[in-house]
Amino acid sequence: xxxxxxxxxxxxxxxxxxxxxxxxxxxxxxxxxxxxxxxxxxxxxxxxxxxxxxxxxxxxxxxxxxxxxxxxx
Amino acid sequence: xxxxxxxxxxxxxxxxxxxxxxxxxxxxxxxxxxxxxxxxxxxxxxxxxxxxxxxxxxxxxxxxxxxxxxxxxxxxxxxxxxxxxxxxxxxxxxxxxxxxxxxxxxxxxxxxxxxxxxxxxxxxxxxxxxxxxxxxxxxxxxxxxxxxxxxxxxxxxxxxxxxxxxxxxxxxxxxxxxxxxxxxxxxxxxxxxxxxxxxxxxxxxxxxxxxxxxxxxxxxxxxxxxxxxxxxxxxxxxxxxxxxxxxxxxxxxxxxxxxxxxxxxxxxxxxxxxxxxxxxxxxxxxxxxxxxxxxxxxxxxxxxxxxxxxxxxxxxxxxxxxxxxxxxxxxxxxxxxxxxxxxxxxxxxxxxxxxxxxxxxxxxxxxxxxxxxxxxxxxxxxxxxxxxxxxxxxxxxxxxxxxxxxxxxxxxxxxxxxxxxxxxxxxxxxxxxxxxxxxxxxxxxxxxxxxxxxxxxxxxxxxxxxxxxxxxxxxxxxxxxxxxxxxxxxxxxxxxxxxxxxxxxxxxxxxx
Numbered sequence: 176x177x178x179x180x181x182x183x184x185x186x187x188x189x190x191x192x193x194x195x196x197x198x199x200x201x202x203x204x205x206x207x208x209x210x211x212x213x214x215x216x217x218x219x220x221x222x223x224x225x226x227x228x229x230x231x232x233x234x235x236x237x238x239x240x241x242x243x244x245x246x247x248x
Numbered sequence: 249x250x251x252x253x254x255x256x257x258x259x260x261x262x263x264x265x266x267x268x269x270x271x272x273x274x275x276x277x278x279x280x281x282x283x284x285x286x287x288x289x290x291x292x293x294x295x296x297x298x299x300x301x302x303x304x305x306x307x308x309x310x311x312x313x314x315x316x317x318x319x320x321x322x323x324x325x326x327x328x329x330x331x332x333x334x335x336x337x338x339x340x341x342x343x344x345x346x347x348x349x350x351x352x353x354x355x356x357x358x359x360x361x362x363x364x365x366x367x368x369x370x371x372x373x374x375x376x377x378x379x380x381x382x383x384x385x386x387x388x389x390x391x392x393x394x395x396x397x398x399x400x401x402x403x404x405x406x407x408x409x410x411x412x413x414x415x416x417x418x419x420x421x422x423x424x425x426x427x428x429x430x431x432x433x434x435x436x437x438x439x440x441x442x443x444x445x446x447x448x449x450x451x452x453x454x455x456x457x458x459x460x461x462x463x464x465x466x467x468x469x470x471x472x473x474x475x476x477x478x479x480x481x482x483x484x485x486x487x488x489x490x491x492x493x494x495x496x497x498x499x500x501x502x503x504x505x506x507x508x509x510x511x512x513x514x515x516x517x518x519x520x521x522x523x524x525x526x527x528x529x530x531x532x533x534x535x536x537x538x539x540x541x542x543x544x545x546x547x548x549x550x551x552x553x554x555x556x557x558x559x560x561x562x563x564x565x566x567x568x569x570x571x572x573x574x575x576x577x578x579x580x581x582x583x584x585x586x587x588x589x590x591x592x593x594x595x596x597x598x599x600x601x602x603x604x605x606x607x608x609x610x611x612x613x614x615x616x617x618x619x620x621x622x623x624x625x626x627x628x629x630x631x632x633x634x635x636x637x638x639x640x641x642x643x644x645x646x647x648x649x650x651x652x653x654x655x656x657x658x659x660x661x662x663x664x665x666x667x668x669x670x671x672x673x674x675x676x677x678x679x680x681x682x683x684x685x686x687x688x689x690x691x692x693x694x695x696x697x698x699x700x701x702x703x704x705x706x707x708x709x710x711x712x713x714x715x716x717x718x719x720x721x722x723x724x725x726x727x728x729x730x731x732x733x734x735x736x737x738x739x740x741x742x743x744x745x746x747x748x749x750x751x752x753x754x755x756x757x758x759x760x
Contacts, residue, residue, distance in 0.1 A: 215463025
């Protein structure tokens with residue numbers, strides 16, 4: 176069953192897409208500030224929170240690129 | 249004692265205990281095989297894997313410790329968020345390859361893989377022992393979550409009577425793990441996560457409304473608490489520490505034995521990939537939980553006369569339970585506390601199974617009884633899982649809590665030292681086992697030494713480099729050193745022509 180699932184190898188584009196959310200939450204000096212705040216939540220906090228669902232979106236895009244439809248479990 | 253909350257709490261606890269026992273029959277396989285008991289037959293689909301891995305990584309200790317850290321230390325406590333953002337893109341790239349090769353050769357642990365790949369039971373032993381040592385205090389810490397909520401229900405917390413609820417909870421855990429293996433935490437994880445989501449969402453919606461919105465809450469926090477101190481005078485300070493702690497912890501998380509166990513139990517590599525698209529939902533929850541630390545700070549609940557004694561006993565760890573007690577009716581307190589206690593049982597079960605798999609495969613079978621049958625192998629794993637939990641219980645009952653916390657901190661540093669061997673093996677066979685072993689030993693030795701400089705209180709080390717002072721996570725510095733030593737040693741070994749190139753796996757086993 177597992178033999179049916181041979182996904183394409185991760186290329187440069189996929190690696191960059193996976194790296195973007197990681198970099199976004201690791202450039203600490205850039206987001207270490209209070210303004211602009213959102214619903215009263217300082218920038219430092221909402222910036223990192225927003226990247227949580229966004230990281231899922233980026234991973235989802237890479238999933239669509241590397242896993243062909245019907246390639247099994 | 250809070251009668252309503254305690255009744256709800258005990259009712260939910262009994263329910264999951266029954267569920268734990270019943271799950272032995274769920275998609276039943278031949279339980280005399282280790283991959284059935286210890287990996288649930290590698291049959292968990294995307295949904296169950298989502299609950300299992302989520303329930304495994306976001307532990308009860310997280311619910312207590314993360315808000316406690318934010319409550320006490322401010323912005324630094326939020327490192328848990330970038331940590332869990334970074335981890336999924338990395339595992340997405342790396343771990344499906346491990347799954348495929350592990351399935352083909354029936355590897356149950358990461359050490360099995362290392363033993364086969366590098367033809368080195370010695371390197372596998374080093375990695376297995378590191379994993380077991382790092383996991384033990386982690387199991388012990390799960391008990392802390394249970395202890396805090398049992399205290400919060402108003403039960404006595406000292407003497408034999410005080411320890412009885414903890415002993416009962418752990419006995420239940422031990423017995424259902426013994427009979428049902430990984431299927432037990434997998435089924436309980438579903439209930440646990442529903443309770444956790446309900447509790448946290450209710451807290452994060454209702455409490456800020458009662459307090460006049462997040463604007464009010466954040467306005468009540470001192471500014472130096474809300475941000476990290478900026479880089480100045482050639483010292484990168486908390487900025488570099490925050491970054492490296494998040495990144496290093498993410499690297500370590502991947503190769504904790506309980507994480508590997510949950511990953512290898514999935515039905516296939518695409519199941520895992522799908523799973524990681526949706527696992528960040530838990531991280532979002534974690535971010536909300538972290539913010540509860542500020543909510544507790546702004547509400548000043550630690551100064552209320554009815555809660556002050558708890559804060560005196562449990563310190564900042566009572567931030568999250570205190571919010572529940574102050575803002576919610578008793579029955580909901582029971583639900584929330586049950587979420588924390590059950591949230592402790594799921595990872596504790598998986599951790600003890602993971603440690604048992606390591607001991608059985610990479611110590612018992614590799615060194616003590618190489619000719620043991622599959623039945624003997626499985627019964628040894630079941631026995632060892634009991635022993636591990638008993639050890640964790642003794643740890644909490646008889647040693648000061650600070651030991652468990654310090655050892656868990658050290659555990660992350662130790663686990664990171666297994667990374668070069670496992671990750672390099674997933675991609676290349678360039679390294680020789682001897683070089684990796686030398687790197688492991690160097691990283692381990694330096695890491696323990698650096699942690700000892702802080703009296704095992706903190707996980708940071710300030711590196712002085714070219715006029716700069718760069719405080720960073722010890723584990724990350726140690727693993728860099730580990731890798732550098734391994735590369736140099738490997739160049740020497742290759743030059744001398746004494747490398748061992750035997751490999752039980754082949755190129756075609758590595759896909760994705």
